[in-house]
Amino acid sequence: MENEMIPDIVVGRLPLYLRTLQLMLAEGRQVTSSQELGERLGISAAQIRKDLSQFGEFGKQGTGYHIDYLLTQIKKILHLDISWGVVVVGAGDVGHALSRYQGFTNRGFSVSKVFDNDPAKIGQKVGNFTVENITELPEFVRKERIIVAMLAVPAAQAQQVTDMLVNAGIKAILNYAPINLLVPPDVRVQTIDPVLHLQRMSYYLE
Amino acid sequence: MENEMIPDIVVGRLPLYLRTLQLMLAEGRQVTSSQELGERLGISAAQIRKDLSQFGEFGKQGTGYHIDYLLTQIKKILHLDISWGVVVVGAGDVGHALSRYQGFTNRGFSVSKVFDNDPAKIGQKVGNFTVENITELPEFVRKERIIVAMLAVPAAQAQQVTDMLVNAGIKAILNYAPINLLVPPDVRVQTIDPVLHLQRMSYYLE
């Protein structure tokens, strides 16, 4: 498998390229170059060419890259040529914000349902969704073949809920609890902890 | 300045160490080792020792690290021995979640006020705050000496609002808009784009 050899750090930059290309397209642009992309992202042109060359030859000497074509190719590489259904687990403030977030559309993801274990929340409306009992989740994700979850429950419950998600067949978890989740090697986790980012910046503040 | 020489990637790991140490402390632990820390974080023990040694000698041979002491030292290094006041800009769903988030307490940050430019939102209650007109922000942050902001406005307005924040003296921005903000070199930006994380995972999904 050629896939195995591509460094994770390179994979991590593709979504950044994709985001910028989509912005350029929205600006009505047709063509770009590794230099221009690099300038907009604060990345060297050589690195962008090197990254892309891991997956194929997408440009033309003397011309650069067709934005629309490169965009399509990166989407294919990242498996974003389809839209992934996602379950939101936890209907607190964060789950609420995720359920109503407009930014998933056209970027490859779509919220399918919202779950919670709190009887006071089950049955309530959150955005376009009615909060479902978390006990219904395993059957739902199996039936709908959903393998992506966004986890927005209190830290104290996050690991336990994660175990349940993994058992239900979830393979990718976007985790909003500020803890390190333990999962089997075939499950991906990305954690978003805003405090980590703030603390990283405060080092440089007076 | 010795500070200048410390790689950003090392600074970025300190908050992770801090988070784990605080968890250990909450578990009633007194002492740990680079090996144990590494196991809990999925980082090699050698790297943890190397990282810490950039800032001083915090351990004891044969014993390891006193959790409470190391915690205090890392807090000092990251300038988290004080609590930073933070303004929330944008009182939509994300601003709402940030304003009510309990996770800032004891981790060095505290929301001071919430701002928006929408007359329908100004004056409304959001958590413990009353949403203020964004025109009041510059005076407020100057008076309160606030230099950290969390930006939760629509992408289309994010750069313009950023310029205003920078003019008002803000030096660190946690950005929730999915765009690359342009700021002067003395201003730090960290962007949180959940879709970037999802896209990074979808590469590995079937």
Add this chain to the structure above:
DNA sequence: TAGATTGTTAATCGATTAACAATC
């Protein structure tokens, strides 16, 4: 003392950049 673990040096590994032939 014997065992454990640090802080640090040197070796290894991996990522980034510079340079350029190929070619649109």
Add this chain to the structure above:
DNA sequence: TAGATTGTTAATCGATTAACAATC
């Protein structure tokens, strides 16, 4: 054609790991 820009190789740079003397 002349100018521009790719894809790629080799050189550089930086980060991680292994190993170990020092010492608690």
